[in-house]
Amino acid sequence: MTRRLPALAAVAALAALALAGCAQDLPAASGAPSSSPSPSLGGGITVDAAASLNEVFPKLAASFQQEHPGTTITFNFGGSSTLAASIVSGATVDVFAAASTKTMRTVQDASLTAGDPVVIARNELEIAVPPGNPGRITGLADFGDAAKTVVVCDRTVPCGAAATQVFDLAKVAPKPDSYEPDVTSVLTKVEGNEADAGLVYVTDVRAAGSKVEGIPFPEADEAVTAYPIAPLKGSRNAALAGAWVAYVQAHEADLRAAGFLAPR
Known part of the structure; x- marks a missing residue:
């Protein structure tokens, strides 16, 4: 009886190897997170924004760029109507943030927004x-x-x-x-x-x-005014433009701290 132990051990070892091989062929469990990293952001964008955003937006940009090294956000602040007219005339801009939905409509009517604008704040x-x-x-x-x-x-x-x-x-x-x-x-x-x-x-x-x-x-x-924001078609860096818009939306608390009203 003791002579058969080496043979049994060998059979067990072969079975273990076979089971291990089968386990390697099984698909990952449903719902398991993907191991592939999300695309990294880089490069720069130009943001045309209402003059009243000239304090809070640079602060948000500083924290955004710290979280995403290698990115640059350049602002052009001014009267929303003037900025909208410039965009419609062909200015190279990646994101537009206006101080009224009526002004944003000018850019929308020219089919220059990439998706529907989102109101991020209000002001009075x-x-x-x-x-x-x-x-x-x-x-x-x-x-x-x-x-x-x-x-x-x-x-x-x-x-x-x-x-x-x-x-x-x-x-x-x-x-x-x-x-x-x-x-x-x-x-x-x-x-x-x-x-x-x-x-x-x-x-x-x-x-x-x-x-x-x-x-x-x-x-x-x-006479409360709304502030819509939208990435623009033809952006040279659509991924970064979309990420910046999403970042601003996610930081409503910073806008409120600056005195803006909630977007509703």
């Missing part, structure tokens, strides 16, 4: 005055006083359209000393004491810190 107007409020501004009615030096955005850009709306609601006939191309230009005049008051967004007042003071008014709640 606030009166900005120099520290100490030397012009003694109390509300929207002061924008109808020719004795006051006041500035607003041009009517063709979203902040100007919103201004027109709140003036109508307040039944004020504005007498601005200048119409500026974007909120940044309005804020600059207030910061430099070139104006007693200017109409900008809440986020601009917050970003300016101690350089200005903000005066809220009730009509602002009825």
Whole structure:
């Protein structure tokens, strides 16, 4: 009986080898994660964005680029309407973020968006005055006083359209000393004491810190503007453009921290 043990051991060893070979031929279990890594991001993109995003977007880009070494995001900030017109005219842009759905529609109607735009935030107007409020501004009615030096955005850009709306609601006939191309230009005049008051967004007042003071008014709640974003067709780096849009969407908390309202 003891002489048969080596033979039995050999048979067992062969069976174990056979079973191991069969196991190697079995498919992976359903639902197992793929071992192939996702494509890495690289290169750069150009983002045209509303002037009121000029504080929060660079901060988001810095963290995005840190997470994705080798990527570069270049911004072109300005009045949304001007940026939209430039895109329609053929400017090389990868992503567009506007300060109104109406402005984004200009680019959509030209069939230049890659997919439907997504609203990432909302914003509302606030009166900005120099520290100490030397012009003694109390509300929207002061924008109808020719004795006051006041500035607003041009009517063709979203902040100007919103201004027109709140003036109508307040039944004020504005007498601005200048119409500026974007909120940044309005804020600059207030910061430099070139104006007693200017109409900008809440986020601009917050970003300016101690350089200005903000005066809220009730009509602002009825002229809230939405901020849509979309990657554009013909992007030189569609993967990076899509990743940036998704990153902005996922960081709503950063937009809220900057003073923007939730997108709803």
